[in-house]
Amino acid sequence: xxxAKNGNGRVEVRKTYKLFxxxxxxxxxxxxAYRFDGNINIPRGSRKDLRDAVRAARGAVSGWxxxxxxxxxxxxYRAAEMLDGRRAQFxxxxxxxxxxxxxxxxxxxxLVWYAGWTDKLxxxxxxxxxxxxxxxxxxxxxxxxxxxxxxxxxxxxVGLVRRMAPALxxxxxxxxxxxxxxxxxxxxxxxxxATSDLPAGVVNVLSGFRKELLPWLASHMDVNAxxxxxxxxxxxxxxxxxxADNVKRVVKHAAGEMSPYLITAFMEMKTVWHPVGV
Amino acid sequence: xxxxxRAPTDLxxxxxxxxxxxxxxxxxxxxxxxxxxxxxKMVAPHSKKxxxxxNPATEQKLSDVxxxxxxxxxxxxxxxxxAFEGWSRLTPSRRARYIFRLSRIIQERARELAVVETMxxxxxxxxxxxxxxxxxxxxxxxxxxxxxxLEWAFANRKPRxxxxxxxxxxxxxxxxxxxxxxxxxxxxxxxxxxxPAETTPLSALLFADICMQAELPPGVVNIVTGGGKxxxxxxxxxxxxxxxxxxxxxxxKLIARSLAGTGKRLTLELGGKAANIVFDDAxxxxxxxxxxxxxYFNQGxxxxxxxxxxxxxxxxxxxxxxxxxxxxxxxxxxxxxxxxDIGAINSxxxxxxxxxLVESGVEEGAQIYQPECKLPERGFWFPPTLFTNVSQSYxxxxxxxxxxxxxxxxxxxxxxxxxxxNNTPYGLSAGVWTDKGSRILWMAERMRAGVVWANTFNxxxxxxxxxxxxxxxxGREGGRHGLMPYLExx
Numbered sequence: 118x119x120x121a122k123n124g125n126g127r128v129e130v131r132k133t134y135k136l137f138x139x140x141x142x143x144x145x146x147x148x149x150a151y152r153f154d155g156n157i158n159i160p161r162g163s164r165k166d167l168r169d170a171v172r173a174a175r176g177a178v179s180g181w182x183x184x185x186x187x188x189x190x191x192x193x194y195r196a197a198e199m200l201d202g203r204r205a206q207f208x209x210x211x212x213x214x215x216x217x218x219x220x221x222x223x224x225x226x227x228l229v230w231y232a233g234w235t236d237k238l239x240x241x242x243x244x245x246x247x248x249x250x251x252x253x254x255x256x257x258x259x260x261x262x263x264x265x266x267x268x269x270x271x272x273x274x275v276g277l278v279r280r281m282a283p284a285l286x287x288x289x290x291x292x293x294x295x296x297x298x299x300x301x302x303x304x305x306x307x308x309x310x311a312t313s314d315l316p317a318g319v320v321n322v323l324s325g326f327r328k329e330l331l332p333w334l335a336s337h338m339d340v341n342a343x344x345x346x347x348x349x350x351x352x353x354x355x356x357x358x359x360x361a362d363n364v365k366r367v368v369k370h371a372a373g374e375m376s377p378y379l380i381t382a383f384m385e386m387k388t389v390w391h392p393v394g395v
Numbered sequence: 396x397x398x399x400x401r402a403p404t405d406l407x408x409x410x411x412x413x414x415x416x417x418x419x420x421x422x423x424x425x426x427x428x429x430x431x432x433x434x435x436k437m438v439a440p441h442s443k444k445x446x447x448x449x450n451p452a453t454e455q456k457l458s459d460v461x462x463x464x465x466x467x468x469x470x471x472x473x474x475x476x477x478a479f480e481g482w483s484r485l486t487p488s489r490r491a492r493y494i495f496r497l498s499r500i501i502q503e504r505a506r507e508l509a510v511v512e513t514m515x516x517x518x519x520x521x522x523x524x525x526x527x528x529x530x531x532x533x534x535x536x537x538x539x540x541x542x543x544x545l546e547w548a549f550a551n552r553k554p555r556x557x558x559x560x561x562x563x564x565x566x567x568x569x570x571x572x573x574x575x576x577x578x579x580x581x582x583x584x585x586x587x588x589x590x591p592a593e594t595t596p597l598s599a600l601l602f603a604d605i606c607m608q609a610e611l612p613p614g615v616v617n618i619v620t621g622g623g624k625x626x627x628x629x630x631x632x633x634x635x636x637x638x639x640x641x642x643x644x645x646x647x648k649l650i651a652r653s654l655a656g657t658g659k660r661l662t663l664e665l666g667g668k669a670a671n672i673v674f675d676d677a678x679x680x681x682x683x684x685x686x687x688x689x690x691y692f693n694q695g696x697x698x699x700x701x702x703x704x705x706x707x708x709x710x711x712x713x714x715x716x717x718x719x720x721x722x723x724x725x726x727x728x729x730x731x732x733x734x735x736d737i738g739a740i741n742s743x744x745x746x747x748x749x750x751x752l753v754e755s756g757v758e759e760g761a762q763i764y765q766p767e768c769k770l771p772e773r774g775f776w777f778p779p780t781l782f783t784n785v786s787q788s789y790x791x792x793x794x795x796x797x798x799x800x801x802x803x804x805x806x807x808x809x810x811x812x813x814x815x816x817n818n819t820p821y822g823l824s825a826g827v828w829t830d831k832g833s834r835i836l837w838m839a840e841r842m843r844a845g846v847v848w849a850n851t852f853n854x855x856x857x858x859x860x861x862x863x864x865x866x867x868x869x870g871r872e873g874g875r876h877g878l879m880p881y882l883e884x885x
Contacts (some may be wrong), residue, residue, distance in 0.1 A: 184665055241550060248856035249533075256860045258874065341865070354656025361651035363820065364663065364866045365646070378552070378884060385864045386821075386871050389839045390848040391832070 123232035134300070136160050136324060137307035139173035140317025145325070164333045167292065170321035171339050172237050174290035177318030182260045182288035186236035193232035193285060196313040200278075203227045205311060207274060210301050224278040227375060231282035234377055238287070242381050246388070253391040258384040261290035261366060262341035265334045267327070269347035269372055273299035277306065279373060280344050281320065282298045283380040290341075294334065295324040296347070327352075335359035342366035342383055405411060413726070418520045418734040423510045431467055432603035433618065434474035435613025441466035446622075448596055451517040452739035452774040453856060460596045463619040466627040468588070471617040475559040475586040476634050478614030483556045483584040485612075487543035494539035494581055496609040499840075501532040505607065508598055512570055513730045515597040517739030517775070518693050520731050529547055531574035534873075537857035538578035543582065548875050552884035556584030557660060558636035560881065562652075563626040564599075565642045566592035566741050567696040567797075571855075573599055575872045576639050577616060577859075583881035585637065586615050590629050593622040594742045627653065635659065637881065641698070644795070644821070644866050647668050662870025662880040664698065665863055666795040667823030670816035671701030671852060672806075672838065675710045677828035681722045682852065683717045686801070689826055689852035691725060691779050694740055695799040698867075699824035701852050704781075705791060705812050706807045715783065715803065722779045723766040737799060739808050740775040749798035756782050756791035761802070787818060795821070809834070813841045822864030826852045845871070 134157065135142040147163035181189070185338050200207070211217035239257050246254040264284045269276035273296050284291055296301035307322040323330060331352060335343060336359040343365055345353050353369070360367050368382045428445065431439045442464035447456040461467070473706035482490065500812065501508065505528045512523040545554040560580045564572040569591055580587050599618050606616050619625060623646070630638045630650055635661040640650050644665040654661055671689045673682045691703025706714050730738035740746040757763055761782040768778040781801040785792050792802045806812040816825055824840040827849045829836055835849040845862045848854060860871040870880045 244860070244875060246856065246860070248854075248857040248859050250854065250856070252854070254856070254859050256874065259863075291719060317403045320442070350656065357655035358652050361655070364648065364651065364665065364868060366869055377550075385845060386860050386862065386870075386876055387839070387842075387847065387864075388860050388874075389836075389837055389847045389848060390851055390854055390859070391839075 134159055134304045134324070136162055136166060137304070137311065137320070137322040138166065138170050138174075139321065140311065142307070142311075151326070153300060157301075159304075159324050162323035162330060162335055163172040164330070166323055166325075167330055167333050167337070169263065170292045170323055171337055173318035173321050174292050177290040177316055178262050179258065181290055181314055181319045183356060184288075186239075189286065189288065190232045190235035190278045192314050193228055193235065193282065196248060196310055197225050197228035197232065197276060199313050199315050200228060200306070206305065207302060210305060211274060220272050220275045224275040227275065227278045227282050229373060231286040231380070234380060236287050238377055238380055243379055248390070251393040253393055254388065256386050258287065258381055259387050261383055261385050262289060264289045264383050265337075265340050265343040266293045267292055267331065267334070267343065267345055267347045268293060268296050268303055270296040270298050274306065275301040276347065276372060277303050284344065284383040285319070287380045287384045289383050290318060291320045292334065292340070293320065293322045294327060294330055295322055297325070297327050300324045326394055331356065332359060335365070336362055338363045340365060342368055344368040344383075346370065346372040400612040400686050413734050415422055415729070417713065417729065418510060418513070418731045418733060419512070419846060420731065424506050425458050425511065425514075429461065429596070429600050429620070431461055431463055431471065432600065432606070432616070433467075433471045434617070435496060435607065435611070437603065442469070446486055446593075448515060448594065450514050451741055452617060452771070453592070458597065460461060460600070461845060463621040463625045463628075465506045467630055468625065468632060470698040471588045471619045472559055472629075472632045472634050474559070474614035475588050478612060479556075479558055479586045482586055482612060482615050487545070490581070490584065491539050493609060493611050494535055494542060494578065497605060497611070497622040498532050498535035498539060500605045500608055500705050501528065501535060505529070505532065505575065508570055510599060510731070511601055512598050513738070516566060516569060516595045517730050517741050519735040519738040520545035521735070522693060527568055530857070531570045534571070534857040535578045538582040541579075542582040545882070548878055549882070549884050554583070555803075555885055556881040557881060557883055558585060559585050559634055560585045560637040560639060561629040561635035562587060562589045562639045563629060563642065564589065564591055566595040567693060567698070569595040570598040570602065572641050573602060575641070579872070579877045580639075580881050581615065583878055585881050588619060588629055588635065590621060590626045592598055596620040606885050611727055615693050616744070629653065638662075639870075639880065640664070647868060660880065663868035664870070664872065665866065665868040666821055667698050667700065667863065667867050668703060668793065668795055668819045668821045669699055669701050669824040669826065669844065670703045670705050671810050671826035672705040672816060672828065673707065673710070673714060674827075674829040674834065676830045677850075678830065679710065679714055682714065682828040683721050685826065685828060685850070685852045686718060687721055687725070690783045690801045691799045692853050694737055694777070696745070696797055697853060699846060699853065701824070701826050702796060702801060704801055704803045705806050705811075707802065708807050711805050718781065719764060719766070722764075722781065725766070725779050727768055727776065727778060728771060737779060740777050740798065743775055745797065746775040749796055752791055752794060752798075753780060753800055754795045756785070756789060756802070759786075759789045759791070761785045761789055761791060787815065809838065813838065815841045817841075818884040820866040823867035824848065
């Protein structure tokens with residue numbers, strides 16, 4: 118595994134894996150870590166880290182959603198470029214097999230595909246409504262706000278990218294819980310996003326124990342939606358109960374889905390009645 | 396003008412004599428006792444419990460209705476489940492024709508429905524006659540046309556109906572909410588078990604008669620009456636695949652919790668605390684009418700009511716003067732009188748809730764204004780009320796009152812208006828009053844609310860999607876978007 122190799126007498130400079138909060142790579146405020154793959158320490162995010170991540174995401178929503186659709190598309194496309202550029206690193210993280218190449222391909226493809234949706238979504242999903250009265254009435258999709266994403270354990274890279282990309286496409290800011298058993302691709306993806314011109318706080322990535330973080334994410338009053346593609350049925354039940362506290366949207370689309378309907382699952386429809394007259 | 400020279404308080408005291416103009420009720424027949432509408436006919440219930448539904452304007456009993464129990468709800472759901480196969484496989488154009496029929500019969504029996512709505516719920520006849528019933532008919536007409544066009548509604552997806560929809564509706568717009576629930580459900584090929592509100596079951600029971608008159612296949616629509624317990628039985632029944640609820644945020648959260656892990660589809664249309672924002676360039680007289688319509692329409696029993704007036708500081712004084720003047724001319728009284736502006740509060744419980752919140756406003760330090768207004772001796776009444784000197788932290792500025800009570804706050808800059816308007820866990824609607832089109836759209840972009848009205852308020856249309864952000868719920872009703880909650884897209 119990466120970080121553990123020690124070839125040709127060279128003493129490798131190992132990477133410290135960190136959380137990604139508000140555009141910065143930080144250790145867990147709790148100072149805790151859990152051991153992964155023998156000798157890699159993964160930060161064990163805490164409730165306070167989660168709080169910081171939600172706060173960062175909340176702060177980033179208005180700026181990110183106010184970007185032009187084209188600009189958001191360009192940034193998502195840039196993320197695809199950065200990911201493709203680090204292909205070798207991700208393939209190694211994922212196990213260096215043909216399947217790993219395919220998974221990186223699929224993840225890049227997901228980013229490119231959703232990059233192209235940012236400036237088409239309102240045309241396909243929105244509407245002008247022929248109301249009986251002197252009003253120009255239209256309906257447009259808007260981001261729901263802060264979205265919690267519980268990444269599936271497998272596939273560790275594309276599983277996550279296929280959930281993040283649609284939520285980002287719609288202009289939301291994210292708090293991502295990295296897979297507990299396979300955290301490295303998610304934590305490394307943060308490095309890709311950090312170099313993609315994505316404003317700080319738009320994506321925050323936490324590693325740690327799911328059991329510890331999930332209840333706080335599900336019940337947090339400043340989180341607007343949770344994607345539960347990576348959850349067990351029992352976890353979904355618990356999340357749905359806690360989500361009711363602030364009427365969170367619980368997004369349950371199938372794990373591998375790629376569709377504009379998944380983008381709108383993280384969005385609200387706004388209808389405006391504009392007067393017509395001289 | 397001489398009128399402008401008189402103190403507004405004097406003007407407010409003026410009485411305008413109108414002769415009584417009561418709507419005829421002799422053409423309306425209300426049964427002394429109703430059963431349940433299950434499997435295409437009115438049936439005797441298993442439940443032995445009945446409860447009275449009263450006219451809130453007179454406190455007189457109109458009829459006795461059933462408090463449906465577990466067995467009754469199970470019968471209704473089974474009838475709907477049995478009807479689902481036939482209804483969902485019916486040639487779509489035929490399904491459309493039945494729904495068109497429902498719309499037409501509502502139009503034909505419009506006055507009867509309006510009178511029953513007003514007697515059972517307390518709303519002014521001019522509102523039930525000119526708003527509730529025509530919109531209900533229009534809603535059925537709109538969705539009837541979708542029934543054979545579903546393949547065109549959602550790009551690259553095949554629409555499939557879900558099964559039995561369990562629907563629970565509120566007492567503020569009984570027939571209209573029934574239409575919002577049943578019309579898209581039927582158009583999409585689902586069957587329905589609907590529970591009307593405890594205090595306003597009669598128009599739904601009249602609608603049962605309309606279903607029979609339309610010869611709607613048995614079991615496609617089933618109506619069970621009762622209170623919260625019955626509603627909970629409907630939404631938690633294992634054969635119900637889709638739940639739609641309109642009502643309070645509190646109950647909406649309970650329902651969401653009770654459905655956790657069941658895989659049932661859910662849409663919620665919950666409470667609100669909408670800001671109605673008036674800029675200094677707004678036409679003041681029009682804005683005053685809009686404010687009145689925003690909060691005093693239907694006694695303020697409106698989830699999207701403009702209950703927080705945000706007025707730009709520079710025009711606060713003249714606007715409030717005009718508004719107080721206008722409040723003095725609102726006619727409160729017999730809901731069946733065609734001149735009545737403000738009818739009866741829907742129930743004693745609701746009246747007590749309004750009184751409690753208004754009291755809290757006075758205690759917290761807000762300044763109350765009520766025009767001189769004689770309340771009838773019997774029935775449940777509350778005069779149009781406005782509060783000035785309101786702080787954002789007061790309960791009257793935070794909690795949904797669901798009554799004719801307006802909280803007035805001021806702002807200086809557009810940014811401040813945005814911040815105050817969005818400073819609420821709700822997000823159902825907002826209003827903006829200004830002469831500037833660009834400002835309307837700038838504000839509309841920033842309102843965290845599902846519906847934004849500009850230079851108007853409380854306007855509805857079957858083609859126009861309606862629903863909330865944040866704790867005002869999720870899912871949309873109306874328009875193409877209103878079909879989505881009733882379809883599986885494969």
